[in-house]
Amino acid sequence: MVVPHHATGARLARHRLADELADVVPPALLADLVAVLAELVGNAVRHADPLPGGVVRVAWRLRPLAGGQSVQLRVTDGGSASGPSMRPSAPDSIDGRGLHIVAGLADRWGVERDGLGQSVWAEFDPVGSPRPDLVVAG
Secondary structure (H helix, E strand, O other): OOOOOHHHHHHHHHHHHHHHHOOOOHHHHHHHHHHHHHHHHHHHHHOEEOOOOOEEEEEEEEEEEEEEEEEEEEEOOOOOOOOOOOOOOOOOOOOOOOOHHHHHHHOOOOOOOOOOEEEEEEEEEOOOOOOOOOOOOO
């Protein structure tokens, strides 16, 4: 789906994801998916350029695996000069924790760049699967 490169884009993406996956994944996983998608779209709006047409592309993919559904979220934007990265934040900072939240909830996350922009993705293994080491692609 495409959403506006605006704060409302995160709300639209969260609601659509929740509606489409409510009967497919466990509630705890759905809550994590919604939180991570909100962070990824919010980061795209705050820190990256839009895609042509002033939009951000949002996608999710489910794959059946032993023990349940694996889910990948992907947010594609027009990119930025520095690209997404985790940064330290002071306890009283009002921002800077988004990718820490993504890393804490997702099993893996990373960034892919091409000539049109960048995609930030996060993968979730089926609930109850052993968590592999964090992998960040660059």
